[in-house]
Amino acid sequence: MSTTLKRQPTISVDESLLYKVASKIGGEEAVKIVKELKKRGKATEEELAKETDIKLSELRKILFKLHSFSLVTSENVQDTKTGWLIFYWRLQEDQLKSVVRAQKRRILEKLQARLEFEKTHDFFYCNDKHCGRYTFEEAVENFFKCPSCGGTLQHFDNSKIIEALEKKIKMLKEELEHE
Numbered sequence: 001m002s003t004t005l006k007r008q009p010t011i012s013v014d015e016s017l018l019y020k021v022a023s024k025i026g027g028e029e030a031v032k033i034v035k036e037l038k039k040r041g042k043a044t045e046e047e048l049a050k051e052t053d054i055k056l057s058e059l060r061k062i063l064f065k066l067h068s069f070s071l072v073t074s075e076n077v078q079d080t081k082t083g084w085l086i087f088y089w090r091l092q093e094d095q096l097k098s099v100v101r102a103q104k105r106r107i108l109e110k111l112q113a114r115l116e117f118e119k120t121h122d123f124f125y126c127n128d129k130h131c132g133r134y135t136f137e138e139a140v141e142n143f144f145k146c147p148s149c150g151g152t153l154q155h156f157d158n159s160k161i162i163e164a165l166e167k168k169i170k171m172l173k174e175e176l177e178h179e
């Protein structure tokens, strides 16, 4: 029987942010561990070491780091056959969600500030994209001559930029609402 439906590796925005957070905490190896935990739900250190090819001692170090940021949690589960306790690690999804949410909010704030800047300023350019854009004030100060190449500065239509920013902001807002 095929399990391809269950294991579709589609990466959502949330998941890529999750891996970014893991990577900031413990590098590529932390990403491997988080991916494995995401797939399995819970796993022992031995299982994780085997799947990720990370040395057990190194693996523990990274797990404790992830734990200190509340991204993973541990639990003891009694084996039904042997009666022994098995030590498992699992992702703390709620915590991850709030980390991801906070990150999205920061991105949203930055985009909104950028949109405000674009909407409240007129821009000028010399037709050479390497020279960049100048605000009206900067253009006046330079007598409408490009400070880097000397070309004549003309009005720059930023409506496409505004449109793209508004689209992104709308998308992020919807995502934040539906979580």
Ligand SMILES: [Zn+2]
Binding pocket: 126, 128, 131, 146, 147, 148, 149, 150, 151
């Ligand atoms: Zn120029």
